[in-house]
Amino acid sequence: MRRIGGLRGVVHSFSGSLQQAERLWEMGFHLGIGGPVTYERAQRLRHIVATMPIxxxxxxxxxPDQPGACHRGERNEPSNIVEVLNVIAELRGESPEAIAAATTRNARTLFRFD
Structure with a gap:
């Protein structure tokens, strides 16, 4: 990706290291964060999400994959994004509304909505 340059996109279901995340941000990529962040044992991911550039x-x-901690063993549903939102807001010490607004703006910009 570095050799090609000028790419943009989202790394789906990011679960890598902080160093990997930092390289991806430098190249202009976004990180897709879902159900795994809701598990308390996902400390590395939770730390990245708490401190990453919004x-x-x-x-x-x-x-239907990767349900959050409250839905372990169940089929995941799109409505469960609220659980992801609330956990991320708590980790970052921000309101769910602020996180929702920022991530909506990010998606609109990245995917060129509007």
């Missing part, structure tokens, strides 16, 4: 954050559910 401009690089996107919410996702990956329905």
């Amino acid at each position: 401009e690089r954050l996107l919410l996702e559910t990956d329905a």
Whole structure:
């Protein structure tokens, strides 16, 4: 991706390291964060989400896969994105409304909606 340059996109269901995340941000990529962030044991991911640039954050559910902690063992549904939103807001010490507004703006910009 570095050799090609000028790419943009989202890394679906990011679960990598902070160093990988930083390289992706530098190249202009967003991180898609879903159900795994709701698990307390996902400390590395939770730390990245808590401190990452809000401009690089996107919410996702990956329905029907990767349900959040409250829905473990169940089929994941798009409506469960609210659980992801609330956990991310708590991790970042921000309101769910602020996170929703920022991530909606990010998606609109990245996918050229509007």
